[in-house]
Amino acid sequence: MRGVDLVVQxxxxxxxxxxxxxxxxxxxxxxxxxxxxxxxxxxxxxxxVRWSNPRxxxxxxxxxxxxxxxxxxxxxxxxxxLLEQSGGLRRNAAARxxxxxxxxxxxxxxxxxxxxxxxxxxxxQMVAIAQALVGDPALVIMxxxxxxxxxxxxxxxxxxxxxxxxxGRAVLFVSHFLDEILALTDEVTVLRDGxxxxxxxxxxxxxxxxxxxxxxxxxxxxxxxxMRTPGPxxxxxxxxxxxxxxxxxxxxxxxxxxxxxxxxxxxxxxELLHAIFGADPAAxxxxxxxxxxxxxxxxxxxxxxxxxxxxxxxxxxFVPTMTIAENIALPQQRxxxxxxxxxxxxxxxxxxxxxxxxGPDALVSELSGGNAQKVGLAKWLxxxxxxxxxxxxxxxxxxxxxxxxxxxxxRLADEGLAVLLVSSEFEELLAIxxxxxxxxxxxxxxxxADPxxxxxxxLIQLAxxxxxxxxxxx
Numbered sequence: 001m002r003g004v005d006l007v008v009q010x011x012x013x014x015x016x017x018x019x020x021x022x023x024x025x026x027x028x029x030x031x032x033x034x035x036x037x038x039x040x041x042x043x044x045x046x047x048x049v050r051w052s053n054p055r056x057x058x059x060x061x062x063x064x065x066x067x068x069x070x071x072x073x074x075x076x077x078x079x080x081x082l083l084e085q086s087g088g089l090r091r092n093a094a095a096r097x098x099x100x101x102x103x104x105x106x107x108x109x110x111x112x113x114x115x116x117x118x119x120x121x122x123x124x125q126m127v128a129i130a131q132a133l134v135g136d137p138a139l140v141i142m143x144x145x146x147x148x149x150x151x152x153x154x155x156x157x158x159x160x161x162x163x164x165x166x167x168g169r170a171v172l173f174v175s176h177f178l179d180e181i182l183a184l185t186d187e188v189t190v191l192r193d194g195x196x197x198x199x200x201x202x203x204x205x206x207x208x209x210x211x212x213x214x215x216x217x218x219x220x221x222x223x224x225x226x227m228r229t230p231g232p233x234x235x236x237x238x239x240x241x242x243x244x245x246x247x248x249x250x251x252x253x254x255x256x257x258x259x260x261x262x263x264x265x266x267x268x269x270x271e272l273l274h275a276i277f278g279a280d281p282a283a284x285x286x287x288x289x290x291x292x293x294x295x296x297x298x299x300x301x302x303x304x305x306x307x308x309x310x311x312x313x314x315x316x317x318f319v320p321t322m323t324i325a326e327n328i329a330l331p332q333q334r335x336x337x338x339x340x341x342x343x344x345x346x347x348x349x350x351x352x353x354x355x356x357x358x359g360p361d362a363l364v365s366e367l368s369g370g371n372a373q374k375v376g377l378a379k380w381l382x383x384x385x386x387x388x389x390x391x392x393x394x395x396x397x398x399x400x401x402x403x404x405x406x407x408x409x410x411r412l413a414d415e416g417l418a419v420l421l422v423s424s425e426f427e428e429l430l431a432i433x434x435x436x437x438x439x440x441x442x443x444x445x446x447x448x449a450d451p452x453x454x455x456x457x458x459l460i461q462l463a464x465x466x467x468x469x470x471x472x473x474x
Contacts, residue, residue: 004040106133246271260432
């Protein structure tokens with residue numbers, strides 16, 4: 001942070017943008033009382049303040065919703081929603097009624113008594129939003145609240161933000177999605193290298209101007225993928241199913257092919273990838289790789305050359321307390337690398353994926369979200385990997401890191417790997433995929449043989465079930 005000026009006004013939605021490492025997280029933590037500022041002043045309701053801790057900021061009326069959902073998975077939704085209120089777990093009728101009212105306002109259907117760890121990630125995000133709102137804050141800071149959400153869930157968040165602003169509350173909204181910034185905010189501040197490089201009314205801006213401010217240069221969006229002729233079938237899935245998660249599902253991916261998976265929240269996208277990877281003990285069905293059956297166990301999948309980059313990367317994609325080198329070496333445990341080998345592999349990955357870090361010995365916990373995600377992908381970039389399963393690989397990262405990762409995905413396909421890609425960014429799927437499968441209710445409902453024949457609106461309609469006529473492959 002290098003002398004940032006920021007004014008957030010009641011009744012307005014203020015967008016905060018910047019590349020990973022630009023200073024957004026640091027600014028949020030200072031405003032939330034998590035860390036002190038080394039210089040400068042904060043004025044709250046006209047009076048200078050310096051929060052000693054997050055509780056003091058919350059007591060003053062500032063609620064912060066962090067990107068990585070800080071919930072207790074073993075507690076119920078109600079207990080999590082009320083966790084930060086005075087007295088901790090307040091189970092009295094009035095507190096529960098307040099939690100129920102906030103959930104009703106969000107328009108979500110999860111039960112207050114459901115265990116948070118059993119909820120899908122989109123519902124968990126709604127619990128976190130309810131936790132932030134239950135204290136009736138005057139300022140709500142939202143750090144990437146829609147990053148892990150499908151389209152219908154995003155609309156729920158947008159509606160909530162508009163309601164908050166209409167009620168006179170201030171909202172500081174952090175997002176990498178330029179379209180939602182333009183549609184939702186009243187004004188925008190862009191950070192770069194710890195400084196505020198742009199502040200303007202949103203109505204005066206377009207995506208190109210914001211992207212240029214974020215990157216410090218003109219940014220070229222990812223162009224549509226040119227159709228190629230892929231190789232033979234490499235991954236084949238037949239009648240893969242899991243009670244309550246997947247209906248019998250069959251698909252195939254060829255060598256050198258990127259197959260996108262489009263679906264709304266709850267359609268079974270993540271569940272499908274986890275079942276293929278052997279991470280669902282209840283899954284049944286057949287997975288074959290290059291004609292050889294792969295038992296539905298994670299160890300067997302890894303040994304066969306199947307890699308998974310999961311959606312919940314902070315918990316499943318990497319170990320934050322380990323170094324870049326140690327994380328990248330994790331899939332190699334059966335073929336232990338020596339220290340020199342670990343370092344060499346890490347240096348190669350840092351260069352190949354443009355990971356911004358001090359070196360192979362940097363802790364992953366010290367990296368920005370986009371660079372940490374690159375580590376989660378880099379650990380699978382080994383000669384043994386033949387199939388890559390990617391679950392929301394670009395969620396919550398800036399436009400530069402997003403393009404870096406998508407270019408890496410294309411390179412993997414060019415090298416003959418089979419790629420199965422789940423993304424809530426339908427524009428992204430249309431740009432990079434050779435084929436797209438529509439997943440609804442845990443099963444493939446349609447196949448788009450040529451993504452160039454559709455636009456994003458049509459893909460959303462297919463995924464949500466509001467469009468059924470396709471002209472697509474059966």
